[in-house]
Amino acid sequence: MASKSESNNHHRTDFEKMNGESLPSEDRCPVEEVALVVPETDDTSLPVLTFRAWFLGLTSCTVLIALNTFFIYRTQPLTISAILMQIAVLPIGKFMAKTLPTKKYTVLGQSFSLNPGPFNMKEHVIITVFANCGVSIGGGDAYSIGAITVMKGYYKQSLNFLCALLIVLTTQLVGYGWAGMLRKYLVDPVEMWWPSNLAQVSLFRALHEKDPKSKGMSRMQFFLIFMTASFLYYTLPGYLFPILTFFSWVCWVWPHSITAQQIGSGYHGLGVGAFTIDWAGISAYHGSPLVTPWFSILNVGVGFIMFVYIIVPVCYWKFNTFDARKFPIFSNQLFTSTGHKYDTTKILTPLYDLNVAAYDSYGKLYLSPLFALSIGSGFARFTATLTHVALFHGGDIWKQSKSAVKNVKLDIHAKLMKSYKQVPQWWYLVLLIGSIVLSILVSFVWKEDVQLPWWGMILAFALAWIVTLPIGVIQATTNQQPGIDIVAQFIIGFVLPGKPIANLLFKIYGRISCIHALSFLSDLKLGHYMKIPPRCMYTAQLVGTLVSGTANLAVSWWMLENIENLCDIEALHPESPWTCPKFRVTFDASVIWGLIGPERLFGPGGLYRNLVWLFLVGAVLPVPIWILSKIFPEKKWIPLINIPVITYGFAGMPPATPTNIASWLITGTIFNYFVFRYRKGWWQKYNYVLSAALDAGTAFMGVLLFFALQNEGHNIKWWGSEPDHCPLATCPTAPGIVVKGCPVFK
Numbered sequence: 001m002a003s004k005s006e007s008n009n010h011h012r013t014d015f016e017k018m019n020g021e022s023l024p025s026e027d028r029c030p031v032e033e034v035a036l037v038v039p040e041t042d043d044t045s046l047p048v049l050t051f052r053a054w055f056l057g058l059t060s061c062t063v064l065i066a067l068n069t070f071f072i073y074r075t076q077p078l079t080i081s082a083i084l085m086q087i088a089v090l091p092i093g094k095f096m097a098k099t100l101p102t103k104k105y106t107v108l109g110q111s112f113s114l115n116p117g118p119f120n121m122k123e124h125v126i127i128t129v130f131a132n133c134g135v136s137i138g139g140g141d142a143y144s145i146g147a148i149t150v151m152k153g154y155y156k157q158s159l160n161f162l163c164a165l166l167i168v169l170t171t172q173l174v175g176y177g178w179a180g181m182l183r184k185y186l187v188d189p190v191e192m193w194w195p196s197n198l199a200q201v202s203l204f205r206a207l208h209e210k211d212p213k214s215k216g217m218s219r220m221q222f223f224l225i226f227m228t229a230s231f232l233y234y235t236l237p238g239y240l241f242p243i244l245t246f247f248s249w250v251c252w253v254w255p256h257s258i259t260a261q262q263i264g265s266g267y268h269g270l271g272v273g274a275f276t277i278d279w280a281g282i283s284a285y286h287g288s289p290l291v292t293p294w295f296s297i298l299n300v301g302v303g304f305i306m307f308v309y310i311i312v313p314v315c316y317w318k319f320n321t322f323d324a325r326k327f328p329i330f331s332n333q334l335f336t337s338t339g340h341k342y343d344t345t346k347i348l349t350p351l352y353d354l355n356v357a358a359y360d361s362y363g364k365l366y367l368s369p370l371f372a373l374s375i376g377s378g379f380a381r382f383t384a385t386l387t388h389v390a391l392f393h394g395g396d397i398w399k400q401s402k403s404a405v406k407n408v409k410l411d412i413h414a415k416l417m418k419s420y421k422q423v424p425q426w427w428y429l430v431l432l433i434g435s436i437v438l439s440i441l442v443s444f445v446w447k448e449d450v451q452l453p454w455w456g457m458i459l460a461f462a463l464a465w466i467v468t469l470p471i472g473v474i475q476a477t478t479n480q481q482p483g484i485d486i487v488a489q490f491i492i493g494f495v496l497p498g499k500p501i502a503n504l505l506f507k508i509y510g511r512i513s514c515i516h517a518l519s520f521l522s523d524l525k526l527g528h529y530m531k532i533p534p535r536c537m538y539t540a541q542l543v544g545t546l547v548s549g550t551a552n553l554a555v556s557w558w559m560l561e562n563i564e565n566l567c568d569i570e571a572l573h574p575e576s577p578w579t580c581p582k583f584r585v586t587f588d589a590s591v592i593w594g595l596i597g598p599e600r601l602f603g604p605g606g607l608y609r610n611l612v613w614l615f616l617v618g619a620v621l622p623v624p625i626w627i628l629s630k631i632f633p634e635k636k637w638i639p640l641i642n643i644p645v646i647t648y649g650f651a652g653m654p655p656a657t658p659t660n661i662a663s664w665l666i667t668g669t670i671f672n673y674f675v676f677r678y679r680k681g682w683w684q685k686y687n688y689v690l691s692a693a694l695d696a697g698t699a700f701m702g703v704l705l706f707f708a709l710q711n712e713g714h715n716i717k718w719w720g721s722e723p724d725h726c727p728l729a730t731c732p733t734a735p736g737i738v739v740k741g742c743p744v745f746k
Contacts, residue, residue, distance in 0.1 A: 030411070034193050034529075046123075047120070048123060050116055051112070052093055057131070060088075061133050062551050065547075083200070086131065086207075090207055096119065100115035129527065129541060131544075133547070144168045144172075147586070148556060149586075153568070154567065159449055161553075161557065167450075170436075170438050173432075174435045175517035175518075175519070176428070176541065177428050179521045180423070181428060185469060186472045191476075193476065194476050200526060206218075227694075227697040234698045234702065238705050243721070243724060243725075244278055246274055246276055248659075248724035257728070259733065265729035267726065268328060268331065269329060270329065270330070270658050271308075271659035271662060275663060281659070285664075289672070290667070290672070290688065292478075294669070297673075303647055304650060323337070328731065329370060332585050332654035334588055335368070338737065339732045339734070347362055354497070376608075381651065384619065384622055413529060423535055440454045452492075464514045471514060482651070484510075496594075500594030503594025504586070523541060524541075625641045649661070675687065
């Protein structure tokens with residue numbers, strides 16, 4: 001067995017020498033990035049779900065979910081990627097392979113060993129799949145934990161722990177069920193290549209394979225050098241010199257001008273001239289730009305420039321759209337008509353419903369202009385996604401839905417995966433139906449807590465089923481994930497107005513189960529590339545989900561119970577790190593869509609009623625592009641114009657800032673256009689390894705800084721540790737509006 005493994009490893013490490021000559025061209029993956037990076041061999045004899053894999057996988061999963069849940073509540077949230085564990089477990093796995101006993105044991109007729117041989121790449125991959133559960137569930141927006149935090153931390157509900165646990169687990173398991181149903185559309189086809197996986201594939205190969213003799217340093221040497229550099233460098237933006245996260249020089253030139261600071265601020269303005277040299281800031285909201293295809297970066301850039309540098313300034317300064325100048329140009333806060341913060345406690349009943357009389361007395365709710373227009377872009381993005389996928393991919397999806405799916409052309413990776421037992425569809429179906437039943441049970445047993453009736457749950461599942469496939473197609477080909485959060489909340493807000501908790505629950509079942517499904521599908525594609533037996537993947541993902549979900553809620557619940565005034569900005573000490581900016585956006589959304597409701601904001605008499613037309617605009621825009629692609633089939637660039645991704649150029653703002661996105665665009669252009677085009681050999685060997693190194697170094701130092709210094713209160717106070725020195729960026733520019741700390745604009 002050892003000799004066979006060594007032989008196969010030899011062929012794998014010689015992949016760079018093949019240059020396509022060892023495989024017929026029809027077998028090779030037609031996506032160039034995949035053909036350059038993913039190994040085209042397999043060793044079916046390698047053990048996968050070993051004792052080492054279980055131990056390290058569950059440990060990684062638990063540690064990552066605990067850290068990500070902990071950090072998500074901070075003013076500057078830090079998402080620790082699975083790459084940190086991907087690197088950390090390698091020396092531990094090799095140590096276990098050297099020290100564990102090789103004796104074989106028999107349990108229930110099955111023979112196994114604690115140490116079946118050298119620590120191999122497939123074990124490493126399955127451990128990373130466990131770890132990915134700790135990121136997808138605990139990182140990013142923390143998904144269902146956001147709803148639990150808003151219910152307990154903002155609305156002060158006395159929520160039952162079992163109810164919360166069922167909400168967290170069922171949203172994830174429903175997503176897992178969707179993933180199983182959609183495997184043949186989003187994992188098997190060669191066109192669905194999931195670009196973000198290539199960074200992990202590159203890192204696995206760098207960690208396990210010996211580079212063939214060639215010029216320059218090996219991938220492992222390159223990784224270690226840049227991980228160390230990233231680790232050391234992050235002491236500057238992460239602790240010593242935080243202003244590097246947003247360097248806004250425009251505000252220094254015009255220190256007394258509100259308009260100049262609104263234009264130049266990296267935190268609270270349009271970020272013109274501002275920049276970040278902090279990898280955490282660059283990759284914070286759209287992920288690593290090094291793993292996103294150039295055509296996708298270009299589409300995002302077009303939308304970003306059009307929105308941030310043309311539409312928003314014209315609406316704000318030229319037309320004063322939606323009374324925009326009464327408010328900051330960029331803010332995630334809610335406002336009254338006089339430009340002050342909106343106090344939602346004044347319009348709540350004891351049962352967390354809308355007090356209509358109090359609302360009429362207190363006054364209408366207003367949004368900052370960029371926030372309002374970002375919501376409108378979400379309307380366009382939803383319908384554009386459905387239209388785009390129907391026009392450009394509908395035929396392929398229809399063919400795969402019919403019996404002809406068995407005759408679909410297979411590339412080398414799909415052919416190699418035929419060696420393994422597949423997962424029966426009913427395994428996923430049982431999980432899907434079981435979690436749906438439990439979800440509906442929650443709506444009956446804890447009716448007053450969740451507010452969402454059983455039929456609302458079913459409507460949420462129907463929405464998730466409709467959108468997961470089209471959004472998956474976009475993400476699998478462009479590395480961008482158009483969101484439907486706004487649409488989900490818009491729908492239930494009309495159906496159940498004045499019910500903020502019902503709105504939250506509908507969102508996590510209708511939208512967040514879709515996000516989890518896409519995360520699971522991405523991991524299934526990683527397993528496809530790395531030739532992991534499908535049944536091993538199923539087991540790892542299912543167990544990882546249950547462990548992560550439980551740990552996720554346990555850590556969050558402990559923090560909500562033990563950290564005084566968690567997320568309460570007014571009651572917290574000014575220097576407290578527990579301000580929860582991501583959950584503030586979740587709370588604001590529940591107020592906009594659930595408490596006050598879209599009828600009052602977007603209905604016939606609502607201030608923002610004209611934004612609803614963007615549903616129609618989004619549905620129509622992909623049509624002329626599709627027609628042009630049929631008229632001029634030789635113009636290969638026309639189908640690359642992707643309206644959903646263009647509208648994604650202004651998604652996530654707030655909490656994302658224009659500076660975050662602009663820096664992401666510039667970095668992605670440098671590496672995935674110029675380097676890819678003019679230094680393809682370097683790009684093939686090092687690009688994804690560099691992405692992994694920057695992620696890992698930043699994450700390691702971020703954890704170290706927090707526990708060694710920031711958690712102990714050892715903070716540095718000086719000019720470079722303050723925000724971007726643009727205090728006037730948060731001020732309104734309408735004449736006569738008086739806001740504390742701001743000069744009256746004339």
